[in-house]
Amino acid sequence: MTHITLAHGNGGRYMRQLIEEVFASQLANPILDSNADAVKLPVLTGDLMMSVDGFTVKPLEFPGGNIGSLAIHGTVNDLAVSGAIAKYLSLSVIIEEGLELKTLERIIHAMADAANESGVQIVCGDTKVVPRGEGSGIYLTTTGIGERKKDLSPGLKNISSGDQILVSGPIGDHGTAIMLAREQFGLKGNVQSDSANVIALCSALYDLPGLRFMRDPTRGGLATVLHEINQATKLGLRIQQVNIPIRDAVNTVCEMLGYDPLFLACEGRVVAVLSEDDAEEALDRWRAMPAGADSHLIGEVDSRVARVVLETELGGERILQELEDDPLPRIC
């Protein structure tokens, strides 16, 4: 068979073959057991951390990755920004009848590569097949279990006025790459998704006593992370627009189509908040790494303002509004 049928999801022979030949062969590791209802995880010594993410990106494949690699990076990154190193993932797959088997194989292959690079093992999985017209090729969910050093606890609660805000690289690449890959705009461009694990970027900062908070700016982009900080802390933020790294190609596409790159998803960037004392050290560390070469200090937490204030290049100021309408659905 060249395409997925409903019988691939019914618990019988076709499903067992699919799981053995496509999933287990690519994702094999000593813990994964396709005959078991549950698996035993090795003993973890640090704090046990858990995170989950669903993936519905369209198209399934795009410059710089596919839904398979994205499903690894998304969950590994949620753990990394929380101070935890991802160790074990579960995988749930909801396939639409009619998906080409070769497409599925490419997705699982990219997933295996991303898992290897990220140092995680997929230890249990589940596959469902839904009828044609009730899915969109494939939806994935990954849940990650990670380990965190016992004295590490980055979080919104640690932020105070005067703290500095860093971003690890150019924003909006993933969102722009997805837009272009959809071809609905008749544009071609040379923007790749930044989809990658941010384990090295995050762990480079774990030992800084002034590390307050980290987040990967995915859905809703950098702007949404800034609003989360504002809402959770009730502290204002002052952001210097000129310091926010954005690729020329991303700016060009956004200007043509009327999008604001501040709201577009990244899938391999980190926003970090640090004390004034440690912000420069963090920036130095990031800039010494390939993934952080274009990192910038973009602003600070400032109790003297109430909202997210964007200082424009010409010396003006505007309030950055919260996202309401969806600029770009199905981005991750």
Next chain:
Amino acid sequence: MTHITLAHGNGGRYMRQLIEEVFASQLANPILDSNADAVKLPVLTGDLMMSVDGFTVKPLEFPGGNIGSLAIHGTVNDLAVSGAIAKYLSLSVIIEEGLELKTLERIIHAMADAANESGVQIVCGDTKVVPRGEGSGIYLTTTGIGERKKDLSPGLKNISSGDQILVSGPIGDHGTAIMLAREQFGLKGNVQSDSANVIALCSALYDLPGLRFMRDPTRGGLATVLHEINQATKLGLRIQQVNIPIRDAVNTVCEMLGYDPLFLACEGRVVAVLSEDDAEEALDRWRAMPAGADSHLIGEVDSRVARVVLETELGGERILQELEDDPLPRIC
């Protein structure tokens, strides 16, 4: 708003409101933190067990439950049959644009009730919204973390010839209830899904040294569990058809529609394999419990046969074939 829109999945204000008002309010517990990328789990002392399941059942609501309660029972039960008590769940929700908010609320309400009854907490979640026509109301994935006593390890590897096979109650109720709920057959019937947690049934057997293996016969039904045992152990099975508990209403519906109840899903039953020494004790314990009142010894593992042999009421024998075509898609 009365229905889900794409903006409920974009990471912005509507999504935050949805998560706070529908999910967090119903599922609240001390660990769940809708502002965090990952959560810290309390220390677990036993073996750490992990399991995942996706849920795509149609219709979303049926006599005896809905997709929300099913998503709790499915994962809690996969852990229970593996010897582990479920403690923490992650939840991934993929909603189709246009789902009625009241339907979503009923689903999350049933989920909260089932989680409470099962003694588990939903500690992290993710929500995506897909466009109308690319989903089917709602799809759920739950990943469970459970704790298992260090000397307990039921599994296919423990099974040997002479072991006895028990089933905890009538089979095929869930599959039949879903069929009737679809109304496509123009039939009405009074069959409820058996959807329930099997924690008490499973843990009642944990201390029996002759406990070999347990499984909940979901997709593919009892027949598929018997084939799994046959394939994994290379040992044959002899099953006495007359001892398999099946409700009259289930038999009637199956006869009218040409289904075999052996292949229909259960969502609150356990198949257990025990040594000859402990099988009677297990049956006694189950029969003393409301959930196991109609449990039966249905056959045994027998190396003298090669396949799954069904002994019919009239003294005949037939080989039980493996499921190929899907008798009933979207059952869980």
